[in-house]
Amino acid sequence: MKVSREEIETGALTTENLQFALREMQDSGFVLLEQVLDRAYINQLNAAFQKQFALHIQQPPLKDQIANGRIYVEMSAPFEPPYSDEQLCANPLAVQVMGAAMGEIVCGFYNSNTAITGTEMQQIHIDMKRLLFPGFPVVLPAWSMVVNIPLIDFTEENGSTEVWPGTHLNSDDLNLDARYPSLHSIRMNARVGDLIIRDLRVWHRGMPNQTTAVRTMLAIVYNRPWLKLTRPPIQIPRTSWDNLSTHTQEIFKNNVIID
Numbered sequence: 001m002k003v004s005r006e007e008i009e010t011g012a013l014t015t016e017n018l019q020f021a022l023r024e025m026q027d028s029g030f031v032l033l034e035q036v037l038d039r040a041y042i043n044q045l046n047a048a049f050q051k052q053f054a055l056h057i058q059q060p061p062l063k064d065q066i067a068n069g070r071i072y073v074e075m076s077a078p079f080e081p082p083y084s085d086e087q088l089c090a091n092p093l094a095v096q097v098m099g100a101a102m103g104e105i106v107c108g109f110y111n112s113n114t115a116i117t118g119t120e121m122q123q124i125h126i127d128m129k130r131l132l133f134p135g136f137p138v139v140l141p142a143w144s145m146v147v148n149i150p151l152i153d154f155t156e157e158n159g160s161t162e163v164w165p166g167t168h169l170n171s172d173d174l175n176l177d178a179r180y181p182s183l184h185s186i187r188m189n190a191r192v193g194d195l196i197i198r199d200l201r202v203w204h205r206g207m208p209n210q211t212t213a214v215r216t217m218l219a220i221v222y223n224r225p226w227l228k229l230t231r232p233p234i235q236i237p238r239t240s241w242d243n244l245s246t247h248t249q250e251i252f253k254n255n256v257i258i259d
């Protein structure tokens with residue numbers, strides 16, 4: 001969806017646009033906010049990320065895994081500049097939409113997904129199991145969402161994620177391979193500067209990267225505060241913590257501050 005310059009500068013969508021974003025989240029399970037991040041800044045971020053990533057994939061066992069199968073690679077971003085910039089870790093527009101959809105939100109997982117050249121198609125999957133009574137035909141309100149920030153333009157050639165709109169409203173996720181072919185999917189094509197919010201229940205998969213460019217997106221997960229995460233908390237250096245606004249500290253309060 002298009003976002004005005006004024007909304008970007010004030011960090012708040014108009015009532016009308018907020019309603020539009022919430023309806024997209026409700027109906028499709030995701031919404032793309034167009035050109036809300038500074039493109040030059042994201043390009044610089046990508047350059048910094050790729051340096052760290054190149055070292056990351058030299059580590060065992062990743063190095064061999066990549067040599068054997070060109071897997072999708074996750075890398076947790078360190079909670080320090082540039083990743084701790086509030087435009088990224090608690091983007092005001094994304095926080096506004098997620099807050100309106102879920103109430104209080106917290107973040108305990110700051111990750112990234114990279115498709116290197118030749119990466120193969122992933123299995124269709126969801127990122128978090130349904131809560132409570134899977135199979136019981138009642139759909140719960142959203143409890144967890146991911147903010148994806150593409151670090152290069154995402155195209156079908158370089159492996160933009162394939163998503164199945166509306167599948168967050170299914171009451172179970174059994175036999176996805178048998179069910180998805182009859183459902184409509186789209187590719188999450190996006191430009192540098194865009195930001196995507198996705199309900200974690202949406203069926204999706206990473207797609208092959210047929211280019212020589214490394215395709216990365218930040219993947220920052222937010223959820224309602226009562227959800228127990230099994231992952232270790234984010235380690236936040238004290239200097240990064242002190243630079244966060246009170247509101248962002250509230251969002252990251254369940255993590256560990258390191259002196």
Ligand SMILES: O=C(O)CCC(=O)C(=O)O
Nearest residue numbers: 072113160161205206207
């Ligand atoms: O990178 C992508 O396009 C999707 C990655 C993904 O869904 C995953 O690794 O769980």
